[in-house]
Amino acid sequence: xxxxxxxxxxxxxxxxxxxxxxxxxxxxxxxxxxxxxxxxxxxxxxxxxxxxxxxxxxxxxxxxxxxxxxxxxxxxxxxxxxxxxxxxxxxxxxxxxxxxxxxxxxxxxxxxxxxxxxxxxxxxxxxxxxxxxxxxxxxxxxxxxxxxxxxxxxxxx
Numbered sequence: 001x002x003x004x005x006x007x008x009x010x011x012x013x014x015x016x017x018x019x020x021x022x023x024x025x026x027x028x029x030x031x032x033x034x035x036x037x038x039x040x041x042x043x044x045x046x047x048x049x050x051x052x053x054x055x056x057x058x059x060x061x062x063x064x065x066x067x068x069x070x071x072x073x074x075x076x077x078x079x080x081x082x083x084x085x086x087x088x089x090x091x092x093x094x095x096x097x098x099x100x101x102x103x104x105x106x107x108x109x110x111x112x113x114x115x116x117x118x119x120x121x122x123x124x125x126x127x128x129x130x131x132x133x134x135x136x137x138x139x140x141x142x143x144x145x146x147x148x149x150x151x152x153x154x155x156x157x
């Protein structure tokens with residue numbers, strides 16, 4: 001249920017600024033998405049979903065995944081190892097370099113990614129159902145602009 005009653009917000013009062021609202025919204029969205037992904041037939045973490053999505057879109061090396069996620073190789077390697085053991089990903093030597101491993105989605109990985117995507121799309125549709133078409137049309141470009149601005153700040157570090 002959506003409410004505009006700011007008195008019920010745990011973290012925000014009626015005088016909250018944009019920065020506070022964005023911070024609180026990010027936390028709430030992460031929590032809800034975490035719960036949704038954990039409740040799937042094949043439970044996933046947000047990190048696992050992102051890895052599956054990125055490998056599925058062609059980022060098949062550990063180096064590429066580390067760069068996209070802004071994570072160190074040992075952290076990413078640990079996540080990938082778990083996903084290989086779960087049967088979500090497979091590894092094989094790269095065609096261009098035998099020292100480099102290439103990741104691929106398994107059938108189980110494709111199915112898990114697609115189920116997660118459907119669940120997150122349904123969540124987004126429910127979340128925005130009360131918005132007018134005009135607001136929805138403005139929301140995606142505005143959020144995309146914010147996202148790419150934040151991404152640029154991460155890339156600069």
